[in-house]
Structure formats: structure tokens, C-alpha cells
Amino acid sequence: MDGGNEKELGRKPTPTELFVHTHTRKHDKETFVDQKSKEMHDAIVARREELTQTTPDNIDENQLYLDVVRGGEKRRKVYGLGSESSTFYPLVGASSSRVSASYNYQNAALQRRVQELEKQLEDERQAMTEQMDQMKLEMETNMERMRSSMMEEMMRLVRDLPTSLPPPPQN
Known part of the structure; x- marks a missing residue:
């Protein structure tokens, strides 16, 4: 695991990296300060390995950490992150009025x-209906032109027919 220090990593640390940094002696990333910290880290590692089996390229580190420590929430903090909890999980432990206001705002925006x-x-349905009506009108106009043209051709053919019929063939 990389360090939990933003300068050292060149980016913000994940919750797990921050946990390891703050829960190991001299930040050595191996010697945990107590058994609970070691067990928590082992649980995080085990969960990551499980997720790697099913979705190796799509692991949400923040959600992974929260899933493992979910039972450790107290005093509006997520276990192992102290005051940094709100950096990763702004609504965990938030007052109900703040959460409610946030959800109300999101709900209004979604509505x-x-x-x-x-x-x-x-609007798109209306445009489609108008377009279909126009196409129907054009089609009816074309059909009427074709009908008229066919009638004219039939009349010409009838005019050009001989007036008398030849006698039937004799057997």
C-alpha cells in the first residue's frame, strides 16, 4: 500500500491508504498500532481480493472502505478516518436536517x-406528428397523380382500339 500522504502520492490518498498511514507505527505500513487496526486492514484487503475476482477494473476504493467499516460509524465519523471522514463521505453521520436538505435539493433538481x-x-412527438401528417398529404397527392395518369393512359388505349373486331378463327 502506498503512503497516506498526499505529497508522497501526488494525489489524494484513498481511505484505505489514509487508514494504513495513520494506523501503523512510524507510518511503516506494516506494524499496526493495535489488533483492531490490523483486523480492519485484513478485512479491507480480503474484500478487495473478492471484488478483484468479479470486477477487477472497476473497484470503488471509497465504497470498498465504507462497506468494510460500516459498523464502525460513531459520533458522525467513519472508523479509522477521524475528522477526514467528511472528505470521503460527506453525508455519513451528517445531521438529519442537512441530509434532508441535500436530498430535497437533489429531488427538486431531478424533478x-x-x-x-x-x-x-x-415537443419531439409533436414534430413527428406534423412530419407524418405532411408525408401522408404528399403520399395522397402522389397517389392521386398516379391514379389520374393511369386513367389517362387507359383512355388513350381504349381510343386506340380498333372499332371492329376481326372474325373468330374457323376450325
């Missing part, structure tokens, strides 16, 4: 988006 999409769909 607006649904209304926009419904209007867009209705």
Missing part, C-alpha cells in the same frame, strides 16, 4: 430534469 425531458419528448 426539474424530468419535467424538461418530458417537455422535450412532447
Whole structure:
């Protein structure tokens, strides 16, 4: 595991990297400060190995960590992350009014988006209906032209028929 230090990694550490950094002696990434920390790390590693079997290229490190330590939430913190919990999981342990306000905002935004999409769909349906009506009118016009042309041709053929019929052949 890489260190839990952003400067050392050149990016923000994952929750697991931060946990290992803060729960090993002298940040050596091997000697855990207590048995619970070691067990938690082992559980994280085991869970990652399970996920690697099913979705090797698509592991969400934040969700993996939260799934393993889910039972360790207390005092609005996620076990092992202390005050950094909110960096990774802003709504874990948040007050119900803050969560409610967040969900209400998201719900309102989603409802607006649904209304926009419904209007867009209705506009597209209207345009399609108008286009189909136009095509139907053009088709009827073309059919009438064809009918008229055929009638004219039939009348010409009838005019050009001989007036008297030849006698029937004799056997």
C-alpha cells in the first residue's frame, strides 16, 4: 500500500491508504498500532481480493472502505478516518436536517430534469406528428397523380382500339 500522504502520492490518498498511514507505527505500513487496526486492514484487503475476482477494473476504493467499516460509524465519523471522514463521505453521520436538505435539493433538481425531458419528448412527438401528417398529404397527392395518369393512359388505349373486331378463327 502506498503512503497516506498526499505529497508522497501526488494525489489524494484513498481511505484505505489514509487508514494504513495513520494506523501503523512510524507510518511503516506494516506494524499496526493495535489488533483492531490490523483486523480492519485484513478485512479491507480480503474484500478487495473478492471484488478483484468479479470486477477487477472497476473497484470503488471509497465504497470498498465504507462497506468494510460500516459498523464502525460513531459520533458522525467513519472508523479509522477521524475528522477526514467528511472528505470521503460527506453525508455519513451528517445531521438529519442537512441530509434532508441535500436530498430535497437533489429531488427538486431531478424533478426539474424530468419535467424538461418530458417537455422535450412532447415537443419531439409533436414534430413527428406534423412530419407524418405532411408525408401522408404528399403520399395522397402522389397517389392521386398516379391514379389520374393511369386513367389517362387507359383512355388513350381504349381510343386506340380498333372499332371492329376481326372474325373468330374457323376450325
